[in-house]
Amino acid sequence: MHTHTDSTACDDLAGAARILSAAQHLFAEKGFAAVSMHEIAQHAGVSKSNVFHHFRSKDELYLAVLGAACTSHREQLVPLLSGDEPFGVRLQRIMHADLEFMFAEPERAQLVLREITGTKPDDAVQPAPALLRDNAAALVAQMRIAQQNGEIRAEIDPAAVALLFLAANKFYFLTRNLIRHFPDVDFADDHGRYVEKIADLILHGVLPQEGVPK
Amino acid sequence: MHTHTDSTACDDLAGAARILSAAQHLFAEKGFAAVSMHEIAQHAGVSKSNVFHHFRSKDELYLAVLGAACTSHREQLVPLLSGDEPFGVRLQRIMHADLEFMFAEPERAQLVLREITGTKPDDAVQPAPALLRDNAAALVAQMRIAQQNGEIRAEIDPAAVALLFLAANKFYFLTRNLIRHFPDVDFADDHGRYVEKIADLILHGVLPQEGVPK
DNA sequence: GAACGGACCGACCGGTCGGTCAGCGAGGCA
DNA sequence: TGCCTCGCTGACCGACCGGTCGGTCCGTTC
Numbered sequence: 001m002h003t004h005t006d007s008t009a010c011d012d013l014a015g016a017a018r019i020l021s022a023a024q025h026l027f028a029e030k031g032f033a034a035v036s037m038h039e040i041a042q043h044a045g046v047s048k049s050n051v052f053h054h055f056r057s058k059d060e061l062y063l064a065v066l067g068a069a070c071t072s073h074r075e076q077l078v079p080l081l082s083g084d085e086p087f088g089v090r091l092q093r094i095m096h097a098d099l100e101f102m103f104a105e106p107e108r109a110q111l112v113l114r115e116i117t118g119t120k121p122d123d124a125v126q127p128a129p130a131l132l133r134d135n136a137a138a139l140v141a142q143m144r145i146a147q148q149n150g151e152i153r154a155e156i157d158p159a160a161v162a163l164l165f166l167a168a169n170k171f172y173f174l175t176r177n178l179i180r181h182f183p184d185v186d187f188a189d190d191h192g193r194y195v196e197k198i199a200d201l202i203l204h205g206v207l208p209q210e211g212v213p214k
Numbered sequence: 215m216h217t218h219t220d221s222t223a224c225d226d227l228a229g230a231a232r233i234l235s236a237a238q239h240l241f242a243e244k245g246f247a248a249v250s251m252h253e254i255a256q257h258a259g260v261s262k263s264n265v266f267h268h269f270r271s272k273d274e275l276y277l278a279v280l281g282a283a284c285t286s287h288r289e290q291l292v293p294l295l296s297g298d299e300p301f302g303v304r305l306q307r308i309m310h311a312d313l314e315f316m317f318a319e320p321e322r323a324q325l326v327l328r329e330i331t332g333t334k335p336d337d338a339v340q341p342a343p344a345l346l347r348d349n350a351a352a353l354v355a356q357m358r359i360a361q362q363n364g365e366i367r368a369e370i371d372p373a374a375v376a377l378l379f380l381a382a383n384k385f386y387f388l389t390r391n392l393i394r395h396f397p398d399v400d401f402a403d404d405h406g407r408y409v410e411k412i413a414d415l416i417l418h419g420v421l422p423q424e425g426v427p428k
Numbered sequence: 429g430a431a432c433g434g435a436c437c438g439a440c441c442g443g444t445c446g447g448t449c450a451g452c453g454a455g456g457c458a
Numbered sequence: 459t460g461c462c463t464c465g466c467t468g469a470c471c472g473a474c475c476g477g478t479c480g481g482t483c484c485g486t487t488c
Binding site for chain 1: 242243244245246247248301302324327328330331332333334343346347350351354357364365366367370371372373374375376377378380381382384385386388389391392393395396397398399400401408411412414415416417418419420421422423
């Protein structure tokens, strides 16, 4: 039922869907304020007043787009958190899938991340902050289970691990167009390679481990 | 010479400086498109046309503000990278100082980070992407030295460590207003505590280390 | 056929946008 | 004193903004 809606073919969709698609694309690219309703209408191939026929205001249109992005993200993540494999394997699996989702729907990811990295006051009613909070809480729960099982160190803070996990993934996505050109970076277009490296770091750290076979 | 310019007292400054200060505050808070020149003028206590007397265009004003932010950031970081202490100590020192800088000049930090997390095409001429690139390169160089000294594992990718370091710091800053309210997070307003926890994770990883005394 | 509702449109609205222009006053200098 | 420069201003400009209004067209139902 859920197909990718990252602004592929606008022509075959009904009016409201074309408007949503165009809005998603433009809001993701430029943010809310820099996109006019006229521009959205043009991209959707309808008149501006037709946009207002379907959506009462620019705010309502934006929230519809953002809400869909958050819902999609939430639906993708929830199944990832089940599983009984060893912690390290699970860490890599979740991390890889999260990246795959973001790169499969980059516009939606960009919309969500712009909301949580901005400077608006926290409002948990808004979908994106709530999504980040729930993501973090779910990861913390995973860390706690792993701690109880003795899989990871008991003295570390699960919230710090969760945040490091989220930071590693989200920052990589957010800076993808820049790090691609960094002379030392060979993982910008290979999420699998990036995941392996980062998971290794998170699991084992950077210090040499004398006497512990790998 | 360089004092904090995070929009404290506008009244004692000359016109152009007041305009820059107001612009920094508003651009940091809302981004480029959502701030009008009228609003900047009001905040600066001058007329809009006086803003255009000092700055040829909105773009020029924005670049002046952003350029100052990047310069400030660059000047703060460079002295951090010298030092001969053990790698773990240096990691914590750099990390802590970077956070201190960002929280001391949050508007400038927000401006820079918004530029590198947005969707503009990479343009190294722009100051913020160049700053990220140089930060990453400097950290990579540090990692390489530590590897040559045997302080950190030889087989890990220095660029991945550098990115993890940057991700941990920048994402923490960018989400500061949200994570403060997370039930499991006790480090949102204590950068020292956050640094200790994250540095421990980056240094030692999450896996239990049997047989290695800590 | 008539009535209705939904999708859609061009024209229009009041207001805002970035930017320009003519002018004023203050200060410095010859 | 007169001239120049600088900082500053209100009025103004065309373009654009989000949104409204009156109307048309089409499909459906009775």
